[in-house]
Amino acid sequence: MKALQHSPFWALSVAILRGFLRDRAAVFFAVVFPLMFLVLFGGILGNQDQSKVDLIQVGAVPLVDGLPKDARAAFRQTFEVEHAKDRAAALEKVRKGDADVAVEQRGDRLVAHYTQTDQVKAAVTQGTLRAFVDGANVAATGQPPTYSFAAERVEDESLSVIQFVTPGLLGWAVAMSAAFGSAATLQGWRQSKLLRRLQLAPVGTGTIVAARVAVTLLVAFGQLAIFLALGAAAFGLTLTGSWWMAIPLVAVGTLCFMAIGLLAGALAKTTEGAVNLANFLVLPMAFLSGSFFPLDGAPAWLQRLSDLLPLKHFNSGMLDVMVRGEGPAAALAPLGILAGFAVVVTLLAARLFRWETT
Amino acid sequence: MSAIHVTGLTKRYGDLVAVDAVSLDVAEGEFVGVLGPNGAGKTTLLEMVEGLRRPDAGGVEVLGEPVWPRNPRLQPRIGVQLQASSFFERLTAREQIRTFASLYGVGQTTADGWLERVGLADKAGSRVEDLSGGQAQRLSIACALVHDPELVFLDEPTAALDPQARRNLWDLLSSINDSGRTVVLTTHYMDEAEVLCDRVAVMDHGRILQFDTPAALVRGLDAPARIRVAPGALTAEQAGAIPGVTETRADVDGVVLVTRDPAAVIGALAAGDHLDGVTVQTGTLEDVFLSLTGREYRA
Ligand SMILES: Nc1ncnc2c1ncn2[C@@H]1O[C@H](COP(=O)(O)OP(=O)(O)O)[C@@H](O)[C@H]1O
Ligand SMILES: [Mg+2]
16 A cells, blocks of 8 residues: 555646646536435436325315224325315315315315316316225225226336436546546647656656546446435435446446547547537437437337447446346446447547647 | 757748747756747647647657656656646635645645745635735745646747736746756846846747747847937037947937947047936847847837
8 A cells, every 4th residue: 555655647637637627617517416416317317206285174074094904005106185174265275276175075075175286286186086986985885896997007107217227327427537537638738748758757657547547437426326326315216136247337338438438539629629529429328328318219220320429328228227127247248338339539649649739 | 967858949820930940958957948930830749848739840858758658757847837727716825835745746735835935825715716916926836836847838828917016927937947957037127137037939920930048038139228318418429429329319318329339439428428317228038139139129
């Protein structure tokens, strides 16, 4: 450890890491910006399918209170129940939109008061309450029901929003910061002649590259940790079995997008040009790779096209292992594809690389 | 053994011959300047000598070693300042020099010592982006010297500095070779080359026109002396009548007498009691450049 701390590799890594952490824009785009999307998609949009119907129960409603345990749980899934004594106050609340429905029982009649402002909720309210009344009617006959209904969730299609967006946004974040980091470093160091200066110091090119790769990997794992922690803590993200395969996926994905950044850095003449080119490559790729929304509904040709993009494979590998409950083997094909991209693009960048811009 | 041995060094960029068959020897412990206007080929020459650029023709040996391809035996023995901005971004001055020190296996105390030596101890915590031009140059020089190299290359260390900051840097620069270190510096300032260098190579259009001590260069000129007399002391006609004066020019600052026999002219001025405020200017490197190229020197 002591020896490592005095090695050129360590010195370069620390210098690069400090340079990154002190670059507000870089930190913003690597961490804060993708997290804003996570909060937006996972928090705000994600709430829509979870929000319950606010129901005010006026006085005693034996039909609801007397529900068997299972039925009560089902009832509670649809309705957020609140009790009230005063009928007029409850109706006023519904009128103002503070509650969605007020329910009272007059003898054998269950009466629901609601507005048509939110038609979806109105329909849900009507349908669900009718179903419970029907169920109570059947129960009152003392006969077992002739027909029964069971609902089973199909995990794949009904991934909640947070489950779906976390792997995709993480893929985009990792791709973006890896590509920008290497593009900007290559161009910046070339412009300032630092690259030349390092060439004159007794450190090999391998050491310089290794330090840059080490820092980018560290940043990528930091992104992974922050995304998972925030997703789990704030938005109820639940990881499935072999989520740890996301670690090698993030590592290889980082290498792949560093290579793309190197290519941008080798092609461009200025630092801004390199960053813009990296952006130009990564942002459309993120849209076409399902980072922001699923591609299931996209036309077939678009899905074919997206198969050519490394980020698509990165994202789908991450989805499979992190939230779809697939085994570790599901990550192998994406790992291979990303590694292949990394090798080919690095070789291309190395061929196009010039020590100086002129 | 010479510190630098260069023969027939040539570099072309398309049709442009940036460095044209340059041969040059620098002895150990010498302080050598390469002087020339922008575009003369100084940087290209230096980068080939450092081993950064591959020559099209010719040979370079530095400290008895070939420089191309990249020679790991040489790197710890030479120090290079390329450009004032060759820094790691967003590091402080102290972090910067410590990073360079680590690359050469040099300890942090030594690195901090160099900050002190170049007068940046109180700027140690400032980011490199916040340093003034002169401070950045000092840091850049310190980074080139941190591993105590035998041979140092400085490419225009005073470029883009105001005159005061340039002069402030001269003390530091001239102290660099106190300990017997060999220094090669490029500059487009005549005065700088004259003050700092043991020998100066005058360069233009990729060629070295002359390589000698500043005094020998000027002596070789055989340029006339210019004697300036305070305003009102003499008229231009009176001045022209003094034996040995070949040319006179009058302006608001007085009269300038051009002569190849300054001793006789000063004697005549003394005899006429016109010595008050007299200044004598002999040839400068600017005259050398003019006589070598037929052009006014313009940096
Ligand atoms: N990489 C390059 N490609 C093309 N021309 C170059 C390159 N580097 C320098 N030159 C040209 O070579 C000449 C010498 O340049 P340089 O060595 O930088 O001169 P100096 O350092 O004396 O100002 C200039 O005309 C310059 O434009
Ligand atoms: Mg130059």
